[in-house]
Amino acid sequence: MEDGYIAFVKQDCPTCTLIEPVLSQLADLGILKTVYSQDNPEFPALGITKDDSELELSFRLEIETVPTLLKVSNGEETNRIVGWLKQEWETFCETKDLGAEGISEFSPGCGSRSVDPDLQPILQKKFGSGLGSKVVEFASSEDEFEAMYELGWSDGLPIVPPTEKRVLKMLEGTSRSGDEIVTLVPPNLDDLTVEKIAINAVMAGCKPEYLPIVITALEAACTDEFNMHGLLATTMPVGPVLFINGPIRNEIGMNSGMNLLGQGNRANSTIGRALQLTIRNVGGGRPGEVDRATHGSPAKIGLCFAEDEEGSPWSSFSEDLGFRPDQNTVTVFPGEGPRAIVDQLSRSADELARSLAMGLLGNMHPKLVLGFDAILVISPEHASRFADAGWSKQEVNEAIIAHTIREADLLLRDVDGVAEGLPQSFAGLELPKFRPDGGLLIVYGGGGAGLFSASISGWLSGPKGSQYTTREITK
């Protein structure tokens, strides 16, 4: 910028038209070097007027009001004034007797076109960070954390302000373009861009290297098969439960050991949260609105963990599905919070299989079977009972399911004085708790001490409910 004074105006602004003679006076004195016009390049007709109707310079210089008068020295802005106050302009320009007789001495000016809320995202994308989302500005007197609560962006916990620097940094975690539409996100089925996911991932507390997991998890969740809409809208206390396989677990420092389902690890705690915040903010899925959960669950803040592949006596969950060990995967499971199955006395594999089966029978309701899948997070001490006996994971799975088989007659409605149960049409059958073709997911993890395993029950499985799914994570 040339040293001297430059002004930003628009013809649509009454103050700008009012001070046209002042601008002319300053131009004649050689003080005013350039006038940038935001709407009509013919206004003001001074010979030093330049066209900024594309608003690039107005945007870059963060012009918020017209007229704005900038003082430039050594190519840099040193000061600025906005609106029209005769005395202020005279002092600022070190010039006397500005303005013709009769001109009002004060007029506050108008909003710059570059801060028009409709144009802002376009300008931001074109001339700014390249991000297309609307910029929300909090005043210096506002506490931004409180302001974000007020805007309804939070799940109840504090969120990290998604500033330009943080969102751009987050986007470095993926090779995908920010404006790529990943999927349509329920319940509103609005377009979900990589950028919106990145913003929500920042708020959740994710690091950029977690972003590919969050994106893939959302792709997997927002399908007809996974039925995120139903999972959200149901009165049951369920949400998307994620677990991770592959080298990325260690690369990002996930916890697959002690307290893997609990607090204390950033990746475990924020990846599931980022997914849930995205459903909330982009999809519009808020508790008490489309989310109709009777009780909900603390797991709905976000539940994500990793399998302890290195410690496991067996192949990993994703390898069992045919993925290579070097492939990273996320499994998205429609489930509730975890609960413990205690068995501190079983010494043989068969005893423990019977015992774990007994523990799993209570999932959702002891008299309801086959409708709900489950994850069994088997602990190192429990798994060693099976490994010592030479049982494969498949054998463990089959044995547990076999030990859940009961006569349906004992589970019918009204049996044992309990109305809940199976319809009469199941009479005479023998039924397992879980469907044998994938109804029980065994994942290895947990601390080295503790003869407990954890059960995570699913809600309605299969085509009539939600089908869990495993996808490769692509960066």
Add this chain to the structure above:
Amino acid sequence: MSTKVFDPTSEQLASAVESPDRLASLEGATIGLLDISKPRGDVFLDTLESLLSEVGAIPKRYIKPTFTKPAPVDLRHEIAAQCDAVIEALAD
């Protein structure tokens, strides 16, 4: 100093949908009865079907494949094309 952050919400505008006028009378009107496949929804709708028939309405039954998912688009179109109004049995 002010803080500038990016909006995490969807910026797509929802299309406005106006409610249709209420039916002036049930007589001769085709009333869809939508069962969402929850237990005992049929009991509720059976009763409604007889009550509607008694007042001269023409009940027409529909069923969602599963209560866990929104009604398929085709079903929604079918009901909209064939009925003057619809009553949905929401829960058990």
